Amino acid sequence: MTELLQSGNTMLIVMQDNPDPDAIASAAALKVLANAVASVQCSIAHGGIVGRAENQAMVKYLDLNLRPVTEMDADRFDLVALVDTQPQTGNNSLPRDIIPDIVIDHHPIRAATMSAPYTDIRSRYGATSTILHEYLAAAKVPVDVPLVTSLLYGIRSDTQDFGREATRADIDAFLALYPAANKRMLGRIQWGRVPDAYFKLLFVALGNAIVYGDCVATSLGVIDNPDIVGEVADLLLRRQDTSWVLCYGFYMDMALFSLRASESNAAAGSAARKIAGRKGSGGGHNAFSAGRIPLLKNTEAERRRLGEVIEARFLKAVGKIQSQAVRLIG
Numbered sequence: 512m513t514e515l516l517q518s519g520n521t522m523l524i525v526m527q528d529n530p531d532p533d534a535i536a537s538a539a540a541l542k543v544l545a546n547a548v549a550s551v552q553c554s555i556a557h558g559g560i561v562g563r564a565e566n567q568a569m570v571k572y573l574d575l576n577l578r579p580v581t582e583m584d585a586d587r588f589d590l591v592a593l594v595d596t597q598p599q600t601g602n603n604s605l606p607r608d609i610i611p612d613i614v615i616d617h618h619p620i621r622a623a624t625m626s627a628p629y630t631d632i633r634s635r636y637g638a639t640s641t642i643l644h645e646y647l648a649a650a651k652v653p654v655d656v657p658l659v660t661s662l663l664y665g666i667r668s669d670t671q672d673f674g675r676e677a678t679r680a681d682i683d684a685f686l687a688l689y690p691a692a693n694k695r696m697l698g699r700i701q702w703g704r705v706p707d708a709y710f711k712l713l714f715v716a717l718g719n720a721i722v723y724g725d726c727v728a729t730s731l732g733v734i735d736n737p738d739i740v741g742e743v744a745d746l747l748l749r750r751q752d753t754s755w756v757l758c759y760g761f762y763m764d765m766a767l768f769s770l771r772a773s774e775s776n777a778a779a780g781s782a783a784r785k786i787a788g789r790k791g792s793g794g795g796h797n798a799f800s801a802g803r804i805p806l807l808k809n810t811e812a813e814r815r816r817l818g819e820v821i822e823a824r825f826l827k828a829v830g831k832i833q834s835q836a837v838r839l840i841g
Contacts, residue, residue, distance in 0.1 A: 516549035519589025529559035534595035536665035540643035558604030562736035564703030601792025637677035640665030720839035731760030
């Protein structure tokens with residue numbers, strides 16, 4: 512990759528829409544690497560928003576000037592990179608006609624990724640932050656405390672403290688990073704302050720939650736923070752005797768959903784693609800995945816109908832069509 516980086520002076524780094532800690536830390540690490548080994552000046556962009564408190568805290572500590580992809584002209588950059596996402600997956604806002612020069616990710620490889628001149632896809636890894644840590648270590652690039660701490664948290668977050676789909680490489684990266692991480696900063700990222708609206712939305716999620724045997728599904732309704740969908744899914748998976756969780760909500764002109772599974776071989780990525788159908792996009796790992804389906808008119812009636820479709824496809828995908836529906840709370 513060094514030779515490719517040395518071929519340009521500027522690079523646009525694109526993350527997934529509504530980026531999570533792993534994506535943010537990985538993008539920041541690639542920016543440092545590119546600048547250190549080839550003096551490449553980088554801009555980091557994404558679609559959606561940075562809404563979750565931990566993500567906002569990480570961006571603050573890293574002192575990142577994140578930009579909306581829609582405000583960036585990719586053709587004006589010598590190089591374009593995707594981190595923690597891949598071309599034409601539906602979860603990033605890089606125009607479909609642009610072939611990135613670099614793709615680094617830990618999700619299962621997609622066909623469109625093969626067109627990129629440089630790819631490093633390690634689907635067995637638990638976090639893209641692990642991959643970028645290895646790059647920085649191999650190049651002997653000095654890493655400051657905020658980036659060390661962010662990479663550490665990116666690994667912890669995406670592997671849920673090594674409880675899902677972590678490898679020896681993730682553990683080794685964690686052990687290498689931990690001594691130099693700022694523990695107070697780590698705590699402030701993990702336990703970022705949240706507004707009252709956060710707890711009101713949790714109230715809605717729990718009130719709407721329906722139990723189908725060992726599966727739970729809930730709707731958040733219309734939301735202004737897409738990050739909450741995955742966060743609620745993670746929370747509900749903690750329920751005793753739960754194997755599958757579906758959480759969905761409506762953000763702007765999209766229905767967004769997240770799937771969580773208790774077993775590491777549950778094929779959640781395949782289930783997400785079945786839920787998204789031909790009109791949407793979905794994918795992910797065996798134990799966690801996500802997807803989106805576009806809304807045509809974004810009316811209350813359309814959202815209600817699509818919600819019913821999403822839940823029906825979910826139950827079919829996990830084999831719970833005949834299960835009795837019971838409210839989680841009263």
